[in-house]
Amino acid sequence: MDFQNRNNTANKFVCPSDRQLALRAKLRAGWSSSKTSEPLRPEEQEAIISVIRRNEEIEIAERQRVGRLVERVEKIKQHAVERGPNCCRLCGDTFGLLRPHRIICEDCRQSVCTKCSVDINIRYHTSERTREIWLCRICSETREMWKKSGAWFFKGLPRYDTPRSASANATPAPTPTPGGMASMAGDTRSEHSCHGTPTRTARVKKLTIRVNDSSSSSGPSEPEDEVDGGGGSGRVGGAKGSAVGRLQREDSFRLRAYGSIRSFIDGGERKLSNSFFFGRQQSHRLSECTDYDSVSLSNGSAVAQIRRESSSLRRGSVSSSWSISESSGSGNSGTHSQSQSQVQSQSQSQYAQSQQQHCRDPLLGWLEIAISYRESFHSLDCTMVRARDLPAMDASGLTDPYCKLNIITPEALTKYTRWQRTRTVHKTRNPEFNETLQFVGVEPEELGNSLLYVALFDDDKYGHDFLGAAKVCLSTVHSTSQYRISVPLGVEDQYSNAAEIAQEWPNGKILISLCYNTKRRALVVNVKQCINLMAMDNNGSSDPFVKLQLKPDAHKNKKHKTSVKWRTLNPIYNEEFYFEASPHDLNKEMLIVTVWDKDLGKSNDFLGSVQLGAQSKGERLQQWHDCIRLPDHFHEKWHCLAPDNPAH
Amino acid sequence: MASGGDPKWQKDAADQNFDYMFKLLIIGNSSVGKTSFLFRYADDSFTSAFVSTVGIDFKVKTVFRHDKRVKLQIWDTAGQERYRTITTAYYRGAMGFILMYDVTNEDSFNSVQDWVTQIKTYSWDNAQVILVGNKCDMEDQRVISFERGRQLADQLGVEFFETSAKENVNVKAVFERLVDIICDKMSESLDADPTLVGGAQKGQRLTDQPQGTPNANCNC
Numbered sequence: 001m002d003f004q005n006r007n008n009t010a011n012k013f014v015c016p017s018d019r020q021l022a023l024r025a026k027l028r029a030g031w032s033s034s035k036t037s038e039p040l041r042p043e044e045q046e047a048i049i050s051v052i053r054r055n056e057e058i059e060i061a062e063r064q065r066v067g068r069l070v071e072r073v074e075k076i077k078q079h080a081v082e083r084g085p086n087c088c089r090l091c092g093d094t095f096g097l098l099r100p101h102r103i104i105c106e107d108c109r110q111s112v113c114t115k116c117s118v119d120i121n122i123r124y125h126t127s128e129r130t131r132e133i134w135l136c137r138i139c140s141e142t143r144e145m146w147k148k149s150g151a152w153f154f155k156g157l158p159r160y161d162t163p164r165s166a167s168a169n170a171t172p173a174p175t176p177t178p179g180g181m182a183s184m185a186g187d188t189r190s191e192h193s194c195h196g197t198p199t200r201t202a203r204v205k206k207l208t209i210r211v212n213d214s215s216s217s218s219g220p221s222e223p224e225d226e227v228d229g230g231g232g233s234g235r236v237g238g239a240k241g242s243a244v245g246r247l248q249r250e251d252s253f254r255l256r257a258y259g260s261i262r263s264f265i266d267g268g269e270r271k272l273s274n275s276f277f278f279g280r281q282q283s284h285r286l287s288e289c290t291d292y293d294s295v296s297l298s299n300g301s302a303v304a305q306i307r308r309e310s311s312s313l314r315r316g317s318v319s320s321s322w323s324i325s326e327s328s329g330s331g332n333s334g335t336h337s338q339s340q341s342q343v344q345s346q347s348q349s350q351y352a353q354s355q356q357q358h359c360r361d362p363l364l365g366w367l368e369i370a371i372s373y374r375e376s377f378h379s380l381d382c383t384m385v386r387a388r389d390l391p392a393m394d395a396s397g398l399t400d401p402y403c404k405l406n407i408i409t410p411e412a413l414t415k416y417t418r419w420q421r422t423r424t425v426h427k428t429r430n431p432e433f434n435e436t437l438q439f440v441g442v443e444p445e446e447l448g449n450s451l452l453y454v455a456l457f458d459d460d461k462y463g464h465d466f467l468g469a470a471k472v473c474l475s476t477v478h479s480t481s482q483y484r485i486s487v488p489l490g491v492e493d494q495y496s497n498a499a500e501i502a503q504e505w506p507n508g509k510i511l512i513s514l515c516y517n518t519k520r521r522a523l524v525v526n527v528k529q530c531i532n533l534m535a536m537d538n539n540g541s542s543d544p545f546v547k548l549q550l551k552p553d554a555h556k557n558k559k560h561k562t563s564v565k566w567r568t569l570n571p572i573y574n575e576e577f578y579f580e581a582s583p584h585d586l587n588k589e590m591l592i593v594t595v596w597d598k599d600l601g602k603s604n605d606f607l608g609s610v611q612l613g614a615q616s617k618g619e620r621l622q623q624w625h626d627c628i629r630l631p632d633h634f635h636e637k638w639h640c641l642a643p644d645n646p647a648h
Numbered sequence: 649m650a651s652g653g654d655p656k657w658q659k660d661a662a663d664q665n666f667d668y669m670f671k672l673l674i675i676g677n678s679s680v681g682k683t684s685f686l687f688r689y690a691d692d693s694f695t696s697a698f699v700s701t702v703g704i705d706f707k708v709k710t711v712f713r714h715d716k717r718v719k720l721q722i723w724d725t726a727g728q729e730r731y732r733t734i735t736t737a738y739y740r741g742a743m744g745f746i747l748m749y750d751v752t753n754e755d756s757f758n759s760v761q762d763w764v765t766q767i768k769t770y771s772w773d774n775a776q777v778i779l780v781g782n783k784c785d786m787e788d789q790r791v792i793s794f795e796r797g798r799q800l801a802d803q804l805g806v807e808f809f810e811t812s813a814k815e816n817v818n819v820k821a822v823f824e825r826l827v828d829i830i831c832d833k834m835s836e837s838l839d840a841d842p843t844l845v846g847g848a849q850k851g852q853r854l855t856d857q858p859q860g861t862p863n864a865n866c867n868c
Contacts, residue, residue: 040703040730044702044703047702047703048702048703048704048734051703051704051705051706052704054706055706058708058721061664062669065664065669143838146838147667147668147834147835147838148667148668150668150669150670150743152834152837152838153743153772153774153833153834153837154772
């Protein structure tokens with residue numbers, strides 16, 4: 001038969017005789033209404049389980065394969081320079097008459113050069129004619145990834161395991177780690193905002209119906225009677241419900257759905273790994289859902305049941321976007337019977353909790369706090385329990401977090417000048433603080449309109465980098481019971497800056513600008529200025545100069561030092577130094593900056609130090625990376641000077 | 649089931665050297681020859697003894713098509729109704745369906761529409777289907793003419809083949825055609841709708857979550 005014709009058929013799977021089918025169902029003819037069924041025998045279960053196990057192996061390999069594909073694209077993205085409209089997005093070459101020709105990528109509409117793009121021939125939708133389009137390397141690779149991973153079919157990437165998360169990260173969550181895939185995470189923000197739009201709700205609706213064959217088994221099984229007009233889908237759903245019911249009654253082998261078969265095999269320990277099950281929902285378009293609205297089962301109940309199942313299956317380890325159904329689920333449950341809706345709301349609230357615990361991954365992580373108020377002492381006890389998924393701060397993807405707390409008054413001021421801080425938990429992105437800090441002198445009436453402010457910082461001797469901040473309304477805190485809450489961490493604001501300033505850096509700060517010069521193949525270090533240096537001489541001032549050293553130095557550069565600025569605590573140098581090095585070497589090296597007070601006749605006094613390099617953390621690491629990633633540009637940053645001398 | 653210990657199967661299954669992976673599903677009434685069809689294609693073997701498939705089974709075969717290596721995971725389902733709960737669970741992963749009836753069995757032909765409804769209900773909407781009339785070597789017992797099969801396929805808007813697993817007629821052709829259709833669909837879906845990919849980059853990961861909770865909204 002002719003393929004062309006097939007394409008013109010508007011809906012090729014329209015069953016030509018839905019009405020006939022419905023009638024036949026009434027007559028109880030055809031296999032869908034046959035009543036012969038017996039439970040699965042043990043040997044049959046064995047056989048099925050062995051097949052599922054074999055499939056599991058393939059799926060694991062497939063997830064890893066998709067993970068590698070995703071990582072490949074991510075790597076290309078990370079190497080993109082993104083230098084502006086007049087430069088190639090990928091290699092950073094400037095366009096011009098003699099320079100590379102500018103090409104606009106078909107998919108992302110950004111400018112790239114000919115080197116960084118490919119031309120492909122695509123066929124027009126309905127004809128045999130083809131046209132040529134240009135794609136940048138990122139977009140062509142992304143297309144390729146969509147084809148190879150099967151995402152084109154499921155209209156979204158199936159679940160995958162990134163090679164990185166398998167080896168480095170202790171958390172089993174399949175999500176890309178915020179640090180590792182920062183670009184992707186950054187892009188998602190815009191998408192987040194549309195949560196709760198009709199489209200999303202509609203998707204959930206459809207999903208509900210689609211999977212109700214697997215979850216409706218707990219309800220009464222209803223044969224064909226009620227669904228005459230409901231079309232093929234409803235009829236089959238009903239019949240299946242009864243089949244499932246039988247299976248359940250007669251046999252402990254609960255074949256509810258693909259997912260639960262797995263969970264049965266694995267004793268429920270392994271997470272649900274059916275990527276397609278989760279992959280389904282995102283493709284459903286608004287237009288499609290209308291056919292399913294007529295089905296008698298309430299959306300809410302099915303959603304709740306799915307949730308119950310999925311949450312028990314997943315054991316909190318898989319994060320998925322089921323939460324988008326929260327609002328629609330509770331909104332529609334009104335049609336259902338009282339007892340069931342109670343169960344639903346219970347399971348919903350449980351689920352909402354587990355959602356909070358496990359599923360949402362804001363960019364900066366989570367903080368769990370327990371707050372209690374002792375009226376007799378007028379004291380507010382804040383227990384920092386733990387934090388989760390904090391941003392990575394060093395090259396190995398770890399962080400040394402600690403919390404700083406204060407109370408914000410209704411006038412938007414910090415109540416205490418001294419910020420309370422917890423101890424530092426080292427080398428983890430999921431710290432367990434379990435530390436209680438006490439604010440004394442909090443009046444009961446203050447609680448109603450004050451906020452508890454918690455800022456998390458990364459502890460490093462060369463400066464404490466901001467990790468995230470959270471505000472908790474104290475109006476919900478009562479003297480009777482402890483208030484426990486898990487809050488997402490947000491971005492910097494005035495208070496976190498205040499907390500940062502409140503940190504004591506008696507050694508002052510230094511402004512350094514770094515640039516990798518590709519022509520001279522050298523690292524250019526510009527020492528600009530220092531402020532608030534310590535006074536070392538009797539005259540209440542110092543005579544500061546800065547020493548620079550690259551370590552371990554592959555090119556045997558000599559050490560450099562600036563001129564001495566006499567009798568000042570805020571010297572301005574603006575002096576440039578060159579360190580010969582290849583970009584590759586820089587990934588291993590460390591720039592050690594020390595500030596000294598020049599003394600004549602006796603040894604120089606140490607004023608402070610800072611280290612920049614691949615082994616440093618936070619902003620210092622970022623400046624170093626920027627310098628390598630975007631050469632021939634100056635990257636300027638203030639750094640705090642640490643009181644310890646690296647030479648000792 | 650017996651294929652589990654088969655070294656060839658293991659070689660194919662473990663082989664990671666391929667470009668695309670397609671999951672195909674063979675469905676149809678009991679005893680129309682689904683398992684024989686699969687064995688003929690995957691192992692080039694045939695036995696006329698009837699052993700009912702227990703629930704589900706699959707075989708893996710890598711084929712070379714349009715300069716691409718395509719790994720096929722072909723699911724063989726039990727036709728018997730008692731396994732339907734299990735088999736339908738696998739519909740949603742399948743990109744292509746081989747819907748099979750037996751040309752010597754009127755019932756199996758009449759059930760085709762029921763199966764189409766099943767596909768409609770449980771599969772992804774862009775899944776591809778091929779209608780196959782099996783056992784075309786048994787001309788003396790034939791009750792469904794080629795013409796009837798072709799007409800039904802036209803009605804359903806799918807392609808049609810008559811095959812024989814026993815005589816190895818058209819078996820390979822069916823799979824090749826299905827792979828071609830899926831490949832066509834693949835390039836079509838991306839070329840016609842590039843926003844799909846672009847949109848996906850903006851957070852299509854199912855694990856991406858809308859930010860903020862009721863707590864977070866409390867800025868007082």
